[in-house]
Amino acid sequence: MRNKASVIFVAVVIVSLLFCSSGKRLRFYQPVQQNLIGIKQLVVAPCDGSEDSALICSNLTSIIKQVDYFALFDQNEFTAVLQQRQLSYEDIKQADSLLQIGVLLDLDGIIFADLKSVEIFPDEQGVATVEKSVWTGEYERDPNGNIIEEISETGERVKQKKYKLQKVDQPYRIRKAKMQAAFSLINLKKGGLLVSRELTEDYSSSKIITDEFQQYPSDDEIKSILARQIVNKFFNDFAPKNILVKRAVEKGTALIDSGVVHAKAGNWKQAQQFWNQAQKNQPTDARVYYNLGIASEAMGDYDLAASYYKKATLLSPKKKLYQTAFENLKKVGLKK
Numbered sequence: 001m002r003n004k005a006s007v008i009f010v011a012v013v014i015v016s017l018l019f020c021s022s023g024k025r026l027r028f029y030q031p032v033q034q035n036l037i038g039i040k041q042l043v044v045a046p047c048d049g050s051e052d053s054a055l056i057c058s059n060l061t062s063i064i065k066q067v068d069y070f071a072l073f074d075q076n077e078f079t080a081v082l083q084q085r086q087l088s089y090e091d092i093k094q095a096d097s098l099l100q101i102g103v104l105l106d107l108d109g110i111i112f113a114d115l116k117s118v119e120i121f122p123d124e125q126g127v128a129t130v131e132k133s134v135w136t137g138e139y140e141r142d143p144n145g146n147i148i149e150e151i152s153e154t155g156e157r158v159k160q161k162k163y164k165l166q167k168v169d170q171p172y173r174i175r176k177a178k179m180q181a182a183f184s185l186i187n188l189k190k191g192g193l194l195v196s197r198e199l200t201e202d203y204s205s206s207k208i209i210t211d212e213f214q215q216y217p218s219d220d221e222i223k224s225i226l227a228r229q230i231v232n233k234f235f236n237d238f239a240p241k242n243i244l245v246k247r248a249v250e251k252g253t254a255l256i257d258s259g260v261v262h263a264k265a266g267n268w269k270q271a272q273q274f275w276n277q278a279q280k281n282q283p284t285d286a287r288v289y290y291n292l293g294i295a296s297e298a299m300g301d302y303d304l305a306a307s308y309y310k311k312a313t314l315l316s317p318k319k320k321l322y323q324t325a326f327e328n329l330k331k332v333g334l335k336k
Contacts, residue, residue, distance in 0.1 A: 024246070027242055027245075028245040028298040029240040029242060031240050039187070040301070041071050042110070044060055052227075055227035056230070060231050068268065093112075099188070108188060110188055112183065116182060118180075123173040127169050128170055129170075132165070135162070138162045172207040178200065178226075179201050179226035182199075183234045194238070245298075251287075252278075260291070286322065289315065293305045293306075293312060305329065306329065309322060309326055
């Protein structure tokens with residue numbers, strides 16, 4: 001009986017080890033280019049006073065807020081700091097003092113957006129042949145030849161009309177527009193231009209049949225669509241990609257396990273909160289530092305991830321999982 005129990009125990013241990021080594025597929029952020037590693041704390045410079053430019057800045061601010069990877073600094077607070085130092089946003093593009101401000105406020109980059117032009121073109125008009133359902137002048141009848149009645153939208157009993165498909169010529173309109181904008185991302189801690197893009201976005205509506213009750217897009221609606229599309233195009237040029245990476249997270253105490261649940265769901269900030277608390281309670285537990293390394297790596301902070309992996313290795317030098325974490329950094333992302 002004892003031998004049987006030992007065999008079962010050994011089998012459970014082997015299965016557990018296989019499960020841990022295989023890891024889980026977790027969502028990591030991966031910077032799209034080398035010079036963008038560590039660029040996470042951002043501020044958006046104000047656009048000029050026009051309503052059209054404001055659309056660009058509001059969309060840019062909104063999309064950055066939606067990504068956990070970035071932290072957006074308050075624009076008004078940044079402006080106040082510049083004014084205290086008698087600087088303007090134009091000065092930032094060339095003044096050495098921008099590096100001091102970046103370090104002072106712990107900011108990595110500033111984004112400038114400049115609306116170059118927006119054009120709403122005259123509507124393109126024409127005639128298209130379309131199939132329409134038209135009343136024949138007759139009513140639907142049952143097999144006995146009696147006119148069929150139906151309930152109208154107003155609740156009345158009315159005769160059911162008989163329709164047929166018929167090709168007819170219908171006038172149509174097509175709305176077209178174009179927007180051009182320039183974007184730049186400047187490194188606030190080291191100086192230098194990180195990203196620079198001049199982008200064009202075109203808009204063309206589908207054919208709008210003029211005698212049908214279709215929503216006719218206004219100029220403001222078209223501008224909103226263009227602003228959203230052109231900002232998305234720029235954002236995709238520098239935003240980190242969300243990829244699936246195979247990683248084995250460590251389980252342990254209740255706090256560690258709670259963090260693991262959030263990590264598997266891709267909620268890295270929540271996972272970090274639990275593991276930071278576990279670190280305070282268990283300052284010599286290598287599992288905590290290893291998991292914090294994974295969280296930092298997932299969020300694109302490779303320097304911090306390396307320091308956590310190093311701490312885990314010092315606390316548990318025989319653990320191969322921790323020793324190979326540095327090699328995994330090369331596989332999942334870019335190194336400085």
